Amino acid sequence: MTSEQQASERAAALDCLRRGQRFALMLHVRPDGDSIGSSLALGLALRRLGKTAVLVRADDLPANLLFLPGIEEFVHYSEVGGEFDAAVFLDCGDLDRIGPAKILVERARRLVNIDHHPSNQRFGDVNVIEPRAAAAGEVAHALIRELGVSLDFPIACALYVALITDTGSFRYENTSAATHEIAAELLRAGVKPAEVARAVWEDRSLSSLRLLQAALAALEVSGDGRLAWTTLTREDFQRAGAHSLESEGIVNYPRTLRGVEIAALFLEEAPGEVKVSLRSNRRVDVSLIASHFGGGGHARAAGCTIRAPLAEARELVLARAREALGGGRAAG
Numbered sequence: 239m240t241s242e243q244q245a246s247e248r249a250a251a252l253d254c255l256r257r258g259q260r261f262a263l264m265l266h267v268r269p270d271g272d273s274i275g276s277s278l279a280l281g282l283a284l285r286r287l288g289k290t291a292v293l294v295r296a297d298d299l300p301a302n303l304l305f306l307p308g309i310e311e312f313v314h315y316s317e318v319g320g321e322f323d324a325a326v327f328l329d330c331g332d333l334d335r336i337g338p339a340k341i342l343v344e345r346a347r348r349l350v351n352i353d354h355h356p357s358n359q360r361f362g363d364v365n366v367i368e369p370r371a372a373a374a375g376e377v378a379h380a381l382i383r384e385l386g387v388s389l390d391f392p393i394a395c396a397l398y399v400a401l402i403t404d405t406g407s408f409r410y411e412n413t414s415a416a417t418h419e420i421a422a423e424l425l426r427a428g429v430k431p432a433e434v435a436r437a438v439w440e441d442r443s444l445s446s447l448r449l450l451q452a453a454l455a456a457l458e459v460s461g462d463g464r465l466a467w468t469t470l471t472r473e474d475f476q477r478a479g480a481h482s483l484e485s486e487g488i489v490n491y492p493r494t495l496r497g498v499e500i501a502a503l504f505l506e507e508a509p510g511e512v513k514v515s516l517r518s519n520r521r522v523d524v525s526l527i528a529s530h531f532g533g534g535g536h537a538r539a540a541g542c543t544i545r546a547p548l549a550e551a552r553e554l555v556l557a558r559a560r561e562a563l564g565g566g567r568a569a570g
């Protein structure tokens with residue numbers, strides 16, 4: 239995509255946001271910091287322009303993000319009435335990612351799709367897809383500036399959370415000079431990085447640490463050391479007393495093992511339903527592995543859900559991962 243195409247996409251989205259009066263901002267299922275932060279920021283910005291912006295969720299919000307100013311504005315989709323000039327999707331690669339909230343789509347005149355996933359399905363009437371952005375929050379930031387809304391504290395906090403969650407606090411490959419420039423602006427708007435980092439990363443429940451303990455106990459590494467994975471069963475969740483959202487970030491532990499290129503977390507969501515999170519360090523595009531199983535994501539972070547017993551799903555993915563590593567030799 240050329241920068242002219244990108245500029246015209248942005249212009250079309252801005253036109254839609256300026257003309258409309260009533261918007262629904264749609265979180266994806268299992269919403270993360272980018273989904274919540276970018277949607278909250280743009281929603282608050284639209285309100286500042288005197289518009290109605292309904293912030294819509296289908297799932298519970300992660301406990302570590304409840305500190306965000308304005309977070310209480312999210313409404314469960316089943317309680318949302320009326321029609322919308324546009325439904326706005328941020329950080330949402332395909333329409334199915336919004337889960338049951340999809341029923342609201344019929345009540346929206348237009349769909350505005352704002353994202354940074356290269357695998358985005360371009361399901362909107364307007365699509366602003368910027369794969370070079372580290373987070374959807376970066377794209378939201380650009381749109382908010384172009385709408386002429388200044389960054390107040392709640393908007394800045396929301397955007398900052400979007401940036402740090404999708405870049406692992408500016409550690410991942412997607413972090414760019416632009417990411418840091420935006421972060422600097424957010425700090426000038428009052429964001430306290432240490433306070434946000436503490437709330438987001440270091441205010442953990444005992445159950446989430448118990449779950450991590452189970453995941454580390456189940457860690458496995460291939461013979462050549464390039465593939466590491468772990469598994470969390472239903473029993474692990476029950477024993478830890480953990481909610482399924484508390485597995486967030488666990489896949490990064492096998493990824494940090496020296497020599498590892500691909501890391502995977504196999505999470506038994508329900509009997510016969512396995513959620514797979516994939517990470518890579520330098521070379522392998524794990525979004526290709528995920529999309530083979532009907533999922534998607536980024537080169538270094540992707541995921542999919544497989545309907546199969548846990549052991550079977552794990553073997554399918556590990557075989558694919560070994561192939562991606564080249565060699566296809568037996569690991570384990």
Ligand SMILES: [Mn+2]
Pocket residue numbers: 272273329354372373374404
């Ligand atoms: Mn994102």
